[in-house]
Amino acid sequence: MKLSIKAAALGAALGAALLLAPLTVRAAEGEIELPKVHFSFDGIFGSFDRASAQRGLQVYKEVCSACHGMHLLSYRNLVDLGLTPEQATAVAASFNITDGPNDEGEMFERPGRLSDRFHNPYPNANAARAANNGALPPDLSVITKAREGGAEYVHAILTGFRDPPPGFAMGDGMHYNAYFPGHQIAMPPILNPDQVTYGDHTPATVDQMARDVATFLTWAAEPELEQRRTMGVKIILFLVVLAGLTYAVKRKVWSDIPH
Amino acid sequence: MAIGLHDSDLKNPVLRWVDQRLPIFSMMQKEYGTFPTPKNFNYFWNFGALAMVTLAVMILTGVFLAMNYTAHTSMAFDSVERIMRDVNYGWLLRYIHMNGASMFFIVVYIHIFRGMYYGSYKAPRELLWMSGVVIFLLMMATAFMGYVLPWGQMSFWGATVITNLFSAFPLIGDSIVTWLWGGFSVDNPTLNRFFSLHYLLPFVIAGVVFLHIAALHITGSNNPLGIEPKGPQDTIPFHPYYTVKDSFGMVVYLIVFAILVFFIPNYLGHPDNYIPANPLVTPPHIVPEWYFLPFYAILRAVPDKLGGVLMMFGSIALLFVLPWLDGSPVRSMRFRPWARPFFLLWVVAVVVLGYVGGKPAEEPFVTISRFAAAYYFAYFLVILPLLARLERPLPLPESISRPVLHGGGPLPAGAAAKPMEKA
Numbered sequence: 001m002k003l004s005i006k007a008a009a010l011g012a013a014l015g016a017a018l019l020l021a022p023l024t025v026r027a028a029e030g031e032i033e034l035p036k037v038h039f040s041f042d043g044i045f046g047s048f049d050r051a052s053a054q055r056g057l058q059v060y061k062e063v064c065s066a067c068h069g070m071h072l073l074s075y076r077n078l079v080d081l082g083l084t085p086e087q088a089t090a091v092a093a094s095f096n097i098t099d100g101p102n103d104e105g106e107m108f109e110r111p112g113r114l115s116d117r118f119h120n121p122y123p124n125a126n127a128a129r130a131a132n133n134g135a136l137p138p139d140l141s142v143i144t145k146a147r148e149g150g151a152e153y154v155h156a157i158l159t160g161f162r163d164p165p166p167g168f169a170m171g172d173g174m175h176y177n178a179y180f181p182g183h184q185i186a187m188p189p190i191l192n193p194d195q196v197t198y199g200d201h202t203p204a205t206v207d208q209m210a211r212d213v214a215t216f217l218t219w220a221a222e223p224e225l226e227q228r229r230t231m232g233v234k235i236i237l238f239l240v241v242l243a244g245l246t247y248a249v250k251r252k253v254w255s256d257i258p259h
Numbered sequence: 260m261a262i263g264l265h266d267s268d269l270k271n272p273v274l275r276w277v278d279q280r281l282p283i284f285s286m287m288q289k290e291y292g293t294f295p296t297p298k299n300f301n302y303f304w305n306f307g308a309l310a311m312v313t314l315a316v317m318i319l320t321g322v323f324l325a326m327n328y329t330a331h332t333s334m335a336f337d338s339v340e341r342i343m344r345d346v347n348y349g350w351l352l353r354y355i356h357m358n359g360a361s362m363f364f365i366v367v368y369i370h371i372f373r374g375m376y377y378g379s380y381k382a383p384r385e386l387l388w389m390s391g392v393v394i395f396l397l398m399m400a401t402a403f404m405g406y407v408l409p410w411g412q413m414s415f416w417g418a419t420v421i422t423n424l425f426s427a428f429p430l431i432g433d434s435i436v437t438w439l440w441g442g443f444s445v446d447n448p449t450l451n452r453f454f455s456l457h458y459l460l461p462f463v464i465a466g467v468v469f470l471h472i473a474a475l476h477i478t479g480s481n482n483p484l485g486i487e488p489k490g491p492q493d494t495i496p497f498h499p500y501y502t503v504k505d506s507f508g509m510v511v512y513l514i515v516f517a518i519l520v521f522f523i524p525n526y527l528g529h530p531d532n533y534i535p536a537n538p539l540v541t542p543p544h545i546v547p548e549w550y551f552l553p554f555y556a557i558l559r560a561v562p563d564k565l566g567g568v569l570m571m572f573g574s575i576a577l578l579f580v581l582p583w584l585d586g587s588p589v590r591s592m593r594f595r596p597w598a599r600p601f602f603l604l605w606v607v608a609v610v611v612l613g614y615v616g617g618k619p620a621e622e623p624f625v626t627i628s629r630f631a632a633a634y635y636f637a638y639f640l641v642i643l644p645l646l647a648r649l650e651r652p653l654p655l656p657e658s659i660s661r662p663v664l665h666g667g668g669p670l671p672a673g674a675a676a677k678p679m680e681k682a
Contacts, residue, residue: 044522072340138534142340145525146533181543221533224343224350231351232521239514246507253503257298257495258660 032179034149034156037211041151041218045233047226048219050082055198056216057081059209061091062196064140067132067187069120072141073220076114080223081216088114095119133173135186144214144221151214153179158210161189290476295494296501297482299659303373304480304501305508306366311468312509313363318461320356328408330454332447335410336535354524355516360402361527362516364550367395375581376602378590379481385582387474392578394467399551401460404453406548411532416545418445418453424558427565444538485590486655493659544619552616553609557635559620560628570632577639584639586647594653598646605638 040049057078060070075092079085092112097119100107112119121137122128129136144150156179164176164183174184191206198204219225267278267285278284327346329338342349371391374380380388403421407414422439426432441448479488488494495501519526527549531542547555554571561567577584592599608631615624615631 072337072344077344142533146530148530228350228354228521228524232517235517235521236514239510239517243507243510243514246503246510250503250507253499257500 032181034152034179035159037152037155037214039151039211039215039218041215041225044229047229048081049215051200051202052212052215053081053219054083054216055200055202055209056212056214056219057091058198059191059196059213060140060216061094063190064213065119065121067121067128067137068140069122070118070141070220071120071139073118074114075112075116075118077220077223081219085114092116133186137187140217140220142221144218146221151218154214154217155207155210157185157187158191158213159207290497291502292496292498294476294497295488295491296480296497297488297493297659298495298500299482299484300480300501300504301483302504302508303369303377303483305505305512306370306373308505309366309509309512310363310370312512313359313366314461314464314468317356317359317363318465320352320359321458321461323352324356325454325458328454330408330451332410332450332536335408335450339409351520354520358516358519358524358527360405360548361550362512362519363398364402366512367398368550371395371578372606374481376592377481377483378485378585378587378592380582381585381588381590382582383478384474384481387471387478388582389579390467390471390474392575394464394471395578396575397460397464397467401457401464402548402550404457404460406532407450407453408457409532410450410536412534412536412540412542413529413532413545415445415536415538416542417547418449420545421547422449424564424568424571427568429565481590482659483591483593484656484659485594486659489658546617549613549617552614553612554616556612556616556628557632559616560625560632570636574632574635577636581639581643585643587643587650587652589652589655594655595646595650596653597650598643601638601642601646605635608632608634608638 040046040052060068075088078088078091083091092114095112095116095118096109097112097116098107099110102108118141122131125136138146144154147153149156157177160177160179162176162178164170168176168183170176171184174186175188176183177185191209193206194204195209196204202208222228264279265282265285267275267282269275269278269284274284324342327338327342327349329335339353342353344350346352374388374391403417407418422436422445425435425439428435437443439449440446441452482488529546546552554574557574558567558571561570587595587598589595592602611631612628612635615628618624
């Protein structure tokens with residue numbers, strides 16, 4: 001018995017060491033420390049603050065979407081964000097979507113539908129670069145999964161615009177950002193106080209808008225997050241009970257073996 | 260062997276009819292029911308079964324993922340995200356498969372550790388061990404190609420770096436790389452063949468696993484004491500004793516697996532792989548998946564490219580010949596007072612290599628990786644062969660049941676002494 005406990009502990013330690021390995025790797029890569037922000041979806045039981053995510057959608061629609069696409073999302077997904085089907089249809093209809101070819105072989109424009117993917121601001125990457133001083137605004141569909149720090153990174157970038165420190169050589173048309181790798185970002189400080197007018201009268205400070213957008217983008221990147229966690233809690237509770245029962249059976253079966 | 264119907268002792272007429280012609284029920288009973296198994300396994304002996312279950316989980320989830328995946332450079336990334344969003348429980352399938360790869364390596368690394376610590380590679384289990392090393396190699400190839408399929412930045416650049424290793428070979432190197440790529444860069448033909456092979460290799464693994472288990476059932480299992488069972492008093496039937504013990508280990512394992520899948524599914528991955536592959540933009544640090552880091556560190560520890568590649572392959576090739584490098588007749592490290600600390604230091608060296616493998620190739624990591632890599636090789640090529648001659652092993656117990664049951668026989672090392680005092 002002693003032996004097996006010792007062995008199990010050793011195994012657990014080995015497993016833990018393997019699990020911790022990437023953590024140290026990760027720490028080495030994050031060169032800039034991001035400001036800590038609390039989000040509604042933090043932790044094991046966190047879920048999306050729907051009001052914040054919907055405000056984030058508004059900021060995305062009115063500000064970000066001028067340059068950034070989110071081509072992995074469809075307008076129908078907005079129903080999961082708490083919009084009524086009518087509201088989601090209205091959001092879709094506010095974009096003109098190129099469709100076709102029609103019977104004459106021509107492409108044509110029509111208002112968006114729920115089944116459409118989010119409208120891309122540029123027809124292709126070259127057009128996006130041409131319009132943005134050579135820089136390519138990244139698609140935001142999975143941006144919080146694609147950046148170290150996730151939502152905190154998005155919030156940090158949107159609130160991190162500063163005057164460059166004296167002597168810092170800035171590139172042409174670039175902007176200084178405290179949290180962007182290399183500190184030079186092509187995106188201008190696009191969020192200004194009261195840039196948007198929130199329907200729920202939340203004061204539209206830059207920090208508030210950045211939090212809301214980060215919440216919206218995290219939902220966009222991981223729409224399954226809430227279902228995943230709810231399911232995970234149930235499955236782990238089930239497995240813990242099952243482990244207890246299996247261990248009891250094991251003890252019973254082994255009771256006639258001296259060891 | 261007599262020709263004719265198998266002599267079945269099954270009572271059910273239908274099962275008996277089948278069993279007489281194709282004795283699968285008799286075989287299962289013999290190999291997994293009454294199969295005599297040493298009675299003194301510790302929980303390290305769970306990991307073979309865990310690995311087999313993980314292989315089944317990977318194949319099952321993989322088959323369903325493949326139904327929804329598109330192996331084309333312009334569509335692969337989006338098709339994976341479509342699985343995450345629009346396929347029913349697609350996110351669950353993908354996160355299980357993605358984290359299953361890591362769980363598979365954790366399990367197999369512990370399984371290999373178990374084999375090395377308790378000397379399971381020694382005669383008569385050399386082929387059992389070597390088939391295991393073949394499985395490990397196939398797993399590495401499969402995992403590498405699977406990581407390429409989502410066609411993110413790390414997929415693309417990982418594939419570029421690893422396939423380029425073959426260019427280190429003189430004269431034929433560049434031709435090999437072109438042949439692997441199916442072109443002059445990592446591109447659509449590369450993705451297509453990787454997908455094809457990623458689907459094929461797991462079944463090859465399953466085949467070698469069958470051989471691995473067949474060999475195991477010829478020699479029988481090793482055990483923590485490293486001595487052969489001397490008679491029926493040393494063994495117990497596999498069922499129900501080890502089926503229930505494996506079941507308990509399995510449930511504990513599934514809890515760890517579930518924590519990973521449901522709460523930190525992207526923890527072991529790299530964020531850059533959620534950026535679509537772009538041949539024109541190189542990521543600041545190209546790092547392989549965590550389970551390749553020790554070998555990646557050995558590769559980078561050598562200043563010469565060809566030398567690094569040879570050392571990296573050599574580090575695994577050494578495992579093949581381990582049964583002949585370690586000439587000591589004593590299997591279990593419990594009775595090898597010198598080999599034990601040297602082996603545990605080797606484990607530390609592998610962990611250190613994994614750590615520096617994830618760091619940028621700069622000081623002090625380069626020097627650390629050189630010391631760790633040197634020790635890795637010295638353990639196999641110098642220490643083990645020397646210890647076989649110089650070490651005086653502790654006296655072995657007479658049999659598996661003897662030290663526990665009667666308190667007789669020579670005293671085994673360390674922890675084994677504890678239960679004896681009670682007896």
